[in-house]
Amino acid sequence: MSSVPVPPGPDSGEDTLRRFLLAGAPVRGESVSLDASWREVADRHAFPRSVRDRLGELCAAALLLSASLKFDGALILQIHGDGPVSLLVVECEADGTFRATAKLRDGAACPEDADLAALVNAHGRGRFVLTLDPRTDSPNRQPYQGIVPFEGRTVAEVLERYMERSEQVPTRLWLAADEARATGLLLQRLPSEGGHAWTPGPADRDSEAPKGAAPPPSALDADEEADEGWNRMQRLADTITRDELLTLPSETVLRRLFWQEPLRGLDLRRPRFACTCSREKVAAMLRMLGREEIESIVAEQGTVGVRCEFCNSPYEFDAIEGAELFLSESLAPGSQARH
Ligand SMILES: [Zn+2]
Numbered sequence: 001m002s003s004v005p006v007p008p009g010p011d012s013g014e015d016t017l018r019r020f021l022l023a024g025a026p027v028r029g030e031s032v033s034l035d036a037s038w039r040e041v042a043d044r045h046a047f048p049r050s051v052r053d054r055l056g057e058l059c060a061a062a063l064l065l066s067a068s069l070k071f072d073g074a075l076i077l078q079i080h081g082d083g084p085v086s087l088l089v090v091e092c093e094a095d096g097t098f099r100a101t102a103k104l105r106d107g108a109a110c111p112e113d114a115d116l117a118a119l120v121n122a123h124g125r126g127r128f129v130l131t132l133d134p135r136t137d138s139p140n141r142q143p144y145q146g147i148v149p150f151e152g153r154t155v156a157e158v159l160e161r162y163m164e165r166s167e168q169v170p171t172r173l174w175l176a177a178d179e180a181r182a183t184g185l186l187l188q189r190l191p192s193e194g195g196h197a198w199t200p201g202p203a204d205r206d207s208e209a210p211k212g213a214a215p216p217p218s219a220l221d222a223d224e225e226a227d228e229g230w231n232r233m234q235r236l237a238d239t240i241t242r243d244e245l246l247t248l249p250s251e252t253v254l255r256r257l258f259w260q261e262p263l264r265g266l267d268l269r270r271p272r273f274a275c276t277c278s279r280e281k282v283a284a285m286l287r288m289l290g291r292e293e294i295e296s297i298v299a300e301q302g303t304v305g306v307r308c309e310f311c312n313s314p315y316e317f318d319a320i321e322g323a324e325l326f327l328s329e330s331l332a333p334g335s336q337a338r339h
Contacts, residue, residue, distance in 0.1 A: 016250055017063050017096070019266040022258060025229025026190040031183075031250040032063045032271065038182040040273035041100050044312040048110035049179075051102050054119060055088055056177025057155040059100050060184035062090040063271050064173065065130075065159070068188060073134040079150070079158070080127045081120025084108030088120065091310075093135070097274035099310040117153045126150030128158050130166075156184075163188075172234055176245040183245045185253065187237055189230045236261070275311035282306050282315040283325055291326045298322045 017032045038059060042052055058077055066075040072094050079088040085108070090100040104110065110119060120126045128148050134141035146166045152158040156173040163171035175184040236257050244253060254263060286294055286304060294317075297304050304317045317325065 015271050017067055017269040017271050018250065018254075019067055019268075020254070021264045021266060022187075022229075022233055023262040023264055025233050025261075026226045027230055027233045028068075028188050028190055029233075030064050030067050030186045031254055032060050032067075032185075033250040034059060034063065034182040034271060035180065037098070037271050037273040038177070039180065042179055045101065047102055047104075049112050050110050050114040050119060051085055051088075051104065052179065053177045054085075054114075054116045054155060055090075055100055055102050056182030057116075057175040057184065058088055059090050059098060060175050060177065060182045061155055061159050061173055061186075062092045062100075063098060064184055064186040066092040067269070068171075068186065069132070071132050073132055073136075076129075076131040076133060078129040078131070079116070079120050080129065081122075082125040083119050083122030084110045084114075085119040091276075093274070093276070096269050097272045099273060099275045101310045103309070115153050116155050116158065117150070121150040124150075128162055130162060170230065172237065174237060174240050174245065176242045178246055181246055183250065185237060185240065185245070185250075185257075187233055189226075233258075233261070275308060275313070277308040277311060277313060277315075279315055282308075283317075286317065286322075287325050294322050294325060 015034055015037045017030065019028070019030045021028050034056070038056055041059065042056065045052075047055065058079070062075060062077045065077070069075065074094065075092045077088075077090045079085075081087065084105055085102055086105050087103040088100075089102075090098060092098040117126075126149070128150055130146045132144040134143065146162070148162055148166060150158060151161045154175075156175050159173055160171055163169050170189040172187045173184060175182075177183070240253060240257060244256075248256075286306070294304055298319045302319065304322050306315045307313065308315070
């Protein structure tokens with residue numbers, strides 16, 4: 001992977017998250033391409049193809065949403081399923097790192113071409129959960145959580161409905177993933193008034209009407225024009241195919257879709273895979289299981305072994321290390337240490 005911060009040319013084979021404005025309409029956008037970072041996720045597990053691809057789409061969607069929310073913390077997307085898949089989860093940190101995993105029910109069959117609904121909403125009891133976690137212990141900064149019933153067939157549809165209903169932000173997503181790449185495009189309609197007021201730029205006005213011919217637009221005209229601009233950008237983006245998303249550099253995708261539109265790039269980030277697991281966190285989790293439980297596992301298996309659900313890293317505690325987990329507890333005054 002290149003270490004150049006902003007590539008002027010093609011970005012194929014790199015991990016990019018770019019934000020842009022479509023200046024001819026009240027529309028902002030983002031495109032994401034996860035290559036090496038997605039393979040870090042996909043290669044650590046042996047998920048069936050349909051599960052892997054839906055998880056990739058959810059990763060792309062999470063990165064896109066994390067860039068659109070002004071929030072200094074972690075964005076966590078979870079889909080709790082009642083079908084062959086019981087959980088899909090993606091965690092994006094404020095620094096652009098992310099990790100993801102899926103949990104399958106024992107013996108569950110996941111057809112190769114299963115859409116998201118078939119995997120997680122087989123009985124109509126799937127749930128979508130969006131969490132904004134400030135990642136601080138301060139009591140004043142509680143995590144925000146939005147929980148909605150599962151609606152839609154695809155990852156894009158579930159996210160679009162959530163954004164429309166819970167955030168009141170018209171949002172469209174185009175997502176695709178395979179074994180090598182997870183990628184996506186997001187368009188969001190900017191509010192017509194308030195902090196992000198949108199007015200058509202001069203270039204764009206010229207293209208819509210002959211100079212001097214149109215009277216100053218009334219509020220209604222401006223609304224209609226904004227509607228038309230939002231619809232036009234969606235129609236353009238709707239022409240993208242899954243194949244194009246998976247094979248073309250994201251810059252090329254944007255050029256092809258919006259070649260007639262004034263597109264202003266805002267910034268470019270480099271998403272990375274990183275897992276936040278550590279031996280200390282695993283130790284804390286084992287302590288919560290309790291001394292008795294750990295002692296019985298050690299007696300039976302000789303060691304306590306735990307694998308991180310996200311990155312699949314193994315953590316092992318032998319008999320001595322298992323006993324040491326509870327050492328500070330037995331030394332603490334007033335503790336319930338047994339001998
Ligand atoms: Zn891990």
